[in-house]
Amino acid sequence: MNDRETTSPAGATPAKSAVVARRALRDGVYDAILEKLLDGSAPPGSSLGIDPLARELQVSPTPVREALVQLEHTGLVSRVALKGYRVAPPLSPEQLRELFDMRGILEVAAVERAAERAEDLLPELRVAHAQHVLAAHNVRQRRGDGERPPDYADMREYFAADWEFHLTIIRAAGNRFLTEAAESLNTHVHRLRQTAHHGILDMDQALSEHAAILAAFESGDRELLRSTMRDHLSAVAHRVSVDG
Template identity: 75%
Template sequence: MYDAILERLLDGSTPPGSSLGIDSLARELEVSPTPVREALVQLEHTGLISRVALKGYRVAAPLSSEQLAELFDMRTILETAAVERAVSQVDDLVPELRAAHARQVLCAHRVRKLRGADGRPTDFSDLREYFAADWEFHLTIIRASGNRFLLKTAESLSAHVHRLRQTADHGTTDLEQAVDEHAAILAAFESGDPERPLVAMREHLAAVARRVSAAG
């Protein structure tokens, strides 16, 4: 239920401010109200929805420009720290990072094939798989840092990354650029130069921030 409702939040079918009724969602999804209620409680913690007294749940507004700046500041602090620690594990990391990037490339290819006349994907399940593959590339590096608290913090940010995509035209506008920038990060790790991955990650996050600001 969590994934089913999340898909509605991110594919544009339930825009910010929309009501989310437990009973109506249960009828549409053909389930009892209990799992819907539980999913909405989980989603409230992500910030994607909010509970309004006596009115139920509503889809939250997209991240503000100030919130976006804070999110990218946090990601830059966290992910550059992870890169600095992961370079010592480059022999183990590179094969896993290659696999993660290959999956992202495949998912990006599927999304491109499903784009409609307006340039947006016509099947959100493939787009959701692409989002997961994109984030998994980053998590692969963070796991290689060997710091469980960095990883736990990154996992807690995943919901806010969902909100970032909600803000930036559902995350479809920078698919090609993100794939290319991840390839540059992979090449930097493959080079054996401990400084290049740090530079590549900083450039990637800065580029994503610029694209999100332009889209907003």
């Protein structure tokens, strides 16, 4: 990833091409640092030096600095006066409670609205659930006999499929601001995986709970749908608090 090796899109003016290339580079650096935060290679409390990261990613310090400013807004990193950036500590019990409170408010509202579009939603939600089941199967296959503990590389596809199931419902609510609010929680939802390394332990429960939500949509029972989503989020919060 070298910021000196960029090409201009066909037909773009040099000025516009430079802006696009710089934005793409910054986003690539952001994703690379985010990966380090979520896979555990940059553990909570560790320092994030701009120059070392620039050398590691083979870029200039500028896109690294810009990416760290972005990450500071997510709460994943913090800036300490005269000491630079550090990986934020794990979510506290209070923060976890607030996160699940917010998810409950947002996602129960989403299922109520998505229920009005259940006929259109169901095919897409069935696909999302099938992809989640497949991702869980792939994790089990990679782990073989189950003796090796899971790592982030094992769980990446599974985490993405899990969250995509929820986003499929939220998008079906038909409110762009609701969707934006949910997507803004994405890094925090992944961050709770850092806080409680329970991923492999609750795969069966999560799949079963998602299947129940899908069945509730199929039944057309809106009260069942609301209670099923509330029960799922409550169960996840409990598992996190027990394992965290």
